[in-house]
Amino acid sequence: MAAEEKAPKKKAPKKKAAKKTGAAPKYPRHAISKVLRIPEAIFAQNAGQQCTDRESAPFVGVAYNGPYQVELSSAIKFGLIHRPKPGHVAATELANKIIRPQDPQDKIDGLREATLMAPDISSVYQHYRGENLPDTQFFNNALTDKFKIPTDKVAEFTEIFIATLKTAELLEEHNGKQRVLDVSQKLAPEGTSDNTIKKMGKAAKVDSNDSCFVIMPFADPIGSYYKSIYETAIQTAGMKAVRADNDIFATGKVMDQIWKGINDAKVLVAELTNKNPNVYYELGLAHAMQKPVVLVSSNEDDVPFDLQHIRVIYYDVSDPFWGEKLIKKVAENILSALNNPEEAIFKSAPA
Template sequence: MAAKKKVPQKNKIAAKKVASKAKAKSSGKGKAWTFPKNSLEESLRVARAIEDKNAGNPMRAADLGRALGFNRPADWRFQDLLKSSNQYGLTSGSGANATVELDSIGEDIVAPSSSGQRQQALVNAFRNVEEFRKVEDFYGGKRLPEDEFFENTLVRDFSIPRDRVRTFIDVFTSNLKYIKPFAGLSSESESSVPESIDGADNNSGKTIAPKAKENERIRQFLDTCFVMMPFGEWFNRYYQEIYVPAIREAGFEPVRGDELFTTGSVVEQIWEQVAKSPVLLADLTGKNANVFYELGLAHAARKPVVFTASNIEDVPFDLRHLRVIVYDIREPNWAEKLSNEVTEYLKNAKIEPEKSIPQPFRDFQNGEE
């Protein structure tokens, strides 16, 4: 039996060095993050806090952190959020002792002079991250491949470190999902990249107004208002012709359960929308079981809810002291009256949310036991 040939020790050492270098090259350890750890929607919290809490003027990191719910400006979660906001071009300034101010992209999103300006600024923020822009160009008009192949392409062709590639995919796809409705593009397919997310003519390079598909709205507002109501022919008409314009007039983007297209549990999607919406609207007509279940989630989340009903008897007795709009379709101009009242009540609920939250949830809202 022939003896095995021994591999020289120096060859083993050389092989280990090659393997170590290859592993280090595909790892992000010790390297700065070149793309945001947070989604665009999450990062907008920074720009919105500056606009809402300080009229758009620069803020000290300590004050900004408290406005966002962080007790210490050195909190790593707050610092990650600040850095992400900077990488999107929303704000300038990072670090525990920094003064953070709005940049032009951030200002155009949180305080635009038109909905078109906001739409374009959101796209600009997304493309401000070089890696996102390159991947968008590469896959424009195509479906994203399965995770394994997408990950390999990102590592090999775009130099995304292997240990950061999942974060990249999560943030990239979340951003596409968030931006598409503002550009009038279908959000049903989460696994595809549109040819252009800003309506740009790829041949001329000019930006054209986005065109929504039939029965699909172009999103205009950052804040959403989740609508809890029955489905059906007449209710669908009430939603499209009365509630949608009224909610937008109040400065919110209307969202209803049947407009959610993401995969996963329906209850989780509803809970997500409840949590995101500063104010909600519930039509209690007919005492629909699904509506009351969603209403329970809203109260558990301590969210202000404006109620409508065609019959006061459909409103539980212990909720009638809250903001309730009773409409009668037999009255002249009932639809216009309902629309105006919904707009007014939503605006008031945003200013004084506690008046639309029942006890004991109102006390929880104020931090009382």
């Protein structure tokens, strides 16, 4: 009798792979004004001393749950509380400076220090300091492309970023735009800008023979900024500074020399203050060649309307640190323009 045929075994259904969730955002998930309540409560209820995470919740007047744990994480990222040991938190000296100021400037300085400590928020601040924030579309693109903020978190990050900068008085309204104030000279950790420039220079692969052409008026006082500000900034970025009057006007037709200087340059800097017609003309040539240009002005009125979608550095000569700030900012923006030329090249509106 033939052996009974065995029925084929049914294959067990494949288990669906669990969906991978993206990494948790690095930035604080709350604005600084919200999480200040944690160190305030620890000071009020526990003299600022350490307590367990769970003990801190009733101090604040909330339940100890997932959302509160995220809030604790945000306060830590702002440097308002720290962990003396696992599972415990205590208020920091920075929080004490904000909550119990000994000087009229302590609170605002403390809020600004906390802002500069926060991951991502600090990076975006450093990038746009001294500039107007771009329009929403361009800002969103920068957040996802340059700062790697997940697309589905852009709206949340923007809300937290704007609210935090307003609390720290780091935003000012200028003709309907939001200007990011530059306080990095006073509050940023020493060497922050130098380290940023080194990293950006490495990414841009600049060579000491690469030239940066400076478009600016020749007459003082602005003309004197070439030596004191722009040449120094360009050398800081690792490049060679070139200006028409001093460097390439020796022979030949003036316009030919300007054309060659602009054409040979890897990047340009344009000083727009006082609406100098020669500056505008040379800037037009640079834009016609699709060259990246770093725009600089002491005021917004001197920036043509059709250039305001491009990043512009604004400086204030009444600030005692304006020269040092401008040198570092121009150096950073030169390298940024090389790494991301789309943010520094003029694109006319489609017909």
